[in-house]
Amino acid sequence: MSVVDAASGPPPDVAEDSVVRPKRTVERILAGNAWIVFAFLYLPILLLVVLSFNDNRTVGVWTEPSLRWYQAMFTDRNVLGALRNSLVVAFISTVVSTVLGTAAALSLERFRYRGQRAYDGLLYLPVIIPDVTMAVMMLLFFVQAFDLLGAVLGVNASFGIGTISLSHIAFNISFVAVVVRARLAGLDPSLEEAAADLYASRWQAFRRVTLPLIAPGVAGGALLALTLSLDEVVITSFVAGPGSTTLPVYVFGLVRRGVTPLINAVSVLMLTGSMLLVLTSLLITRRRDEP
């Protein structure tokens, strides 16, 4: 904001002397660059939002504002089904991966055991593996697992919400563990010793001391898991069964059949959801920094 004033000459209000005023050419260029970056990032979003309110069937031709596509979206059974799937998968994978990821972080940070280094490295692998590789891996795994289940137990398992949730859990655990571990690392280990010294059992020490203190990290990890799960496309499209598609995968499919204003409305819905999540996590982070 201060950059704006500076680029267009000194502001009339000189009272705010904490404001940085670039003087030299390099700084002017940098200030201009900030504008370009902002435009680059936000013009498409603006365009998307505006066009989602366009009455015309053809995406690029503006006629008049209307809520027509939002209405269509909330009555479209495919969209609603995909949305419901997305929410179910996100909920399951967030809860499970938050519990397991937190447990993994605790065991890595607090206990020393043989093979810990290897476990440490392996746990973070999903963070760096390309999505497509992960997707192929999961697909192969499920195919083999289903064969085995069928052969041994006679169970007829198939792709669907279950396989999607399992895949999301698989990559989310790593992200939760990374976030929670960062928080744990900043925790004075003598706090847990103090709890034990004051007659708390392991579980009581965790419940009453450790968990409240790492809660912001756990919440941050959970939000990250939720966000990642909600807009995951590649892995989901590999392991989704018929009729069990999630919202982003459904949108992806729609686009291949031609862009319609309905997609714009769905995209705005997902954008709003993501922004709410980011906002929540910002609020949590801010509270963490307070004494």
Add this chain to the structure above:
Amino acid sequence: MTEMLREPRVRTALAPDPVAESGTKLPAVAMQGVTKRFGGGRGGDPVVAVDDLHLDIRDGEFFSLLGPSGCGKTTSLRMIAGFEYPSAGSVRIFDQEVGLEPPNRRPVNTVFQSYALFPHMTVVQNIAFGLEMQKVPDDEIATRVGEVLELVQLSGQARRKPSQLSGGQQQRVALARALVNHPKVLLLDEPLGALDLKLRQAMQLELKRIQEQVGITFVYVTHDQEEALTMSDRIGVMNLGQLLQVGPPEAIYDTPRTRFVADFIGDTNLLSAEVVDADTARLTDGTVVRVATGRPVGATVTLAIRPEKLGLWHADAERDLRLDAVTGRIRRMTFLGNAIVYEIVTETSGTPVELTVRQGNTPGIEHFEPDERVRVRWWPTSTAALED
């Protein structure tokens, strides 16, 4: 002048001290052959943090573990608390073996160096934590927390969070949180380390007052010899994982048994000597002094004499046969305000002996100038023969 050199109370390392006579009471803490090794996996040699420690801490005493950083004090304390398990040996609390019990099953509480107050709980919640874990009824918790808040003079801060308290106040909360449980033994790991000097001195007296008031055995870890001397009933001096000497402050100060103890606690003159007979030894400059070394004739021993136990006189001062003496020249004089420190080199034949003499700056005391010839005299009981 002779006033300055009152005959000191005689106490040798072997003399029984009065507390020991207090009967056959069980020791509060008994450590036998306790050894702690760290590491030693593929990483290399293990570190022996505590080496074959034998120690009885008496019921109701203020006991300090004193030693330089890294000597194993904290590790010893943590083995009493249950945060570390001994590699060998036994730890008993009032005759109950606890060596392998977890911390929550030991009747001891700890005041941590970092205080380790729970930052998300108020002062009252912090203090009540231990009682809640022990399922003490609510009304009793309220009473006991109130009492202990009064004891540490924090009643006004009950609803605050630790981050809203000063260092000294946090320290008191940590103390209250431990004391409220009425532990059989209270363990304190350098609890005053983070406070500034003035506050630290005030808290030393305060801690001593509280200890006398509650009558609980305190085991206090510190690297500050002055702190240990001021507060303790008895001190255990450690170095390199070993317990070198245990005794009341006077015994540790006046009759150190080893070079390390003599040197670590206070300033001292270390003099090399040769044993003449059972009651005398000869300094390198030829002077014969009275000291019972318990060593064979001809053996080399190190003698320790505190600078303030030496008296300074004019070189032609009359002889006093009750005192040992050397003659020398003042090499340097340092004025400290409350005292004057002289460095003296003897002038007799043989290798000169260097001595530091500390005279209190009291009225009527005679001042000497560098290069002046002087006589240094001391009571034979001020001389301690070291074992190493």
